[in-house]
Amino acid sequence: MIFFENILVNIGIMIILATSLNLIVGITGILSLGHYAFFGIGAYSSILLTFYLHSMQIINYIPSFVLFFLVIIFGGIIAGFFSYIISYPVLKLKGDYLAVATLGFNEIFKSLMENIDFFGGAKGYSLYTKLGNTEPYFKTNLIWVYIFVVLTIFIIVRIMKSNYGRVLLAIRDDEIASESVGINIAKYKTLSFVIGSVMAGFAGVLFVMYDRFYATPKDFSFLEGISVLLMVVFGGLGSITGSVIGAITLTLILQLIKIIPFLSRHQILFYSFLLILMMILKPQGLFGRLDTTQNFINKIFKKIDRKEI
Amino acid sequence: MITVKEIQELKKDFELLNIENITVKFGGLKAVDSFSLELKHREIVGLIGPNGAGKTTVFNTITGVYKPDSGRIYFEGRPINHLSLTQRNNIGIARTFQNIRLFSSLTVFDNIRIALNNKVNYSLFQVFINSNDFKTQEEKINDKTREFLEIFELYDYKDRIASSLPYGKQRRLEIARALATEPKLLLLDEPAAGMNEKETGELMELIKWLMVNFDISIILIEHDIKFVMNLCPRIIVLDYGRIIAEGKPEEIRNNKKVIEAYLGE
């Protein structure tokens, strides 16, 4: 039973990560490779806050589910705060430059966590140990995970039904044309980036507060995050349904390869193989619209050539 | 929002658009060389010249894609050199592109709705709770979009993906999209390029109709000389970034310099 619960929790967290990354990468066209940093920021902030809540004995006055809700929101807000800070320099960059900058941000986050003792250094921060080998008063369960899965999907679907969603797609298709019809692209890109990062922060809290109560820098490296990018590309850039299906399928496959020693030792090799296979068989992703996503992939790797205007 | 500095720099006797001696350089090349233009309210001006003369660069400088190396641009008397593309559209300058730039993966309907983006002022929160205000504003946007598509005879194509439209229709859609932002000044960069004779004729009628029914001024770049002469009482000829002639169509037709420039092409 616990095995299945584990998998379902995993799937839920991956759905939140994949759909929120899709909002940034697939819908807005910001090729961010730093999504896992915000996942990590959510995780670290929540275990730190939880530790302080325990040491303040606040748990005696406020019901634990209220506290946990606040902790999740806190994780999201801190992730959103940092994404807002870095959005200013980073979102000015285009295509591949932006990809490199966000990847760099992810690695900076990781090495800061590794090198600052307050966060536990390379071996990580164990809330469990800090609390004297006991579990915290509140923790993630299936219900919490799926409340936030539903919330994440709901928010993105609503955005896509409004002017906000249309504008994001316009920016993805053509930034110059978007500006020429009066769209403030910096504002909308920031909005998309921050909302997506807040959601990754939620996922981070849910992840670390499930049964680990323990965060290590390695969990939130760019390499770990590749699997989420894979889910988004697999499902089709821009397709929410695709990201959900992508998250479910790939989480199950990854669970499976963990059982096979050869594959689990060479996970990166396996990812690359999967990605190449998909690019050959179905470059537009499972749910990507046929003639659009591929153009878009081409475009994303190409800087805007002002000479063509 | 207009700043104090801008108020100090306001032009006294101004037209809709005043361009004063702009020069745009790319490396050693002067793509536009001391170009000046006064454009009146509701006027239509033709901008012609051989390939590479700098016509598109003039448009890119008016809209803010490039900043001029020297010279000033005023819109309704207000200096706009420092404004971005977005800001210039917001104050009433819209354009089409020589190489069509539609939102190519989106529908015809959405291409127009996106151009109306500044007409909505609901918050994200109102979107989430599906508030009545959100719904009425969306209704309005949809009605307006329908209206535009009908004017431009594109309504039957509303659910088509923009890039799947025939070329002539894409050009029409791009003009519709520019007009949907309710500009005072419309810049058309070779709108008839790639159109067949019938489409070109229809486009000419459409532009005439726009001049009567919309409160706008137009600058028209076009290679089809007949097209320009038919539409524009005033024509400016560029060659190597410089104005070599300016005047009525019949004056331009018989101008020696113009004939030479075109023969040299």
Ligand SMILES: Nc1ncnc2c1ncn2[C@@H]1O[C@H](COP(=O)(O)OP(=O)(O)O)[C@@H](O)[C@H]1O
């Ligand atoms: N972004 C750019 N970088 C370098 N050269 C450019 C750029 N844009 C235009 N040019 C050059 O400026 C000159 C004028 O180009 P353009 O304005 O496109 O001419 P036209 O529209 O009249 O055909 C050409 O020689 C062109 O190669």
Ligand SMILES: [Mg+2]
């Ligand atoms: Mg040109």
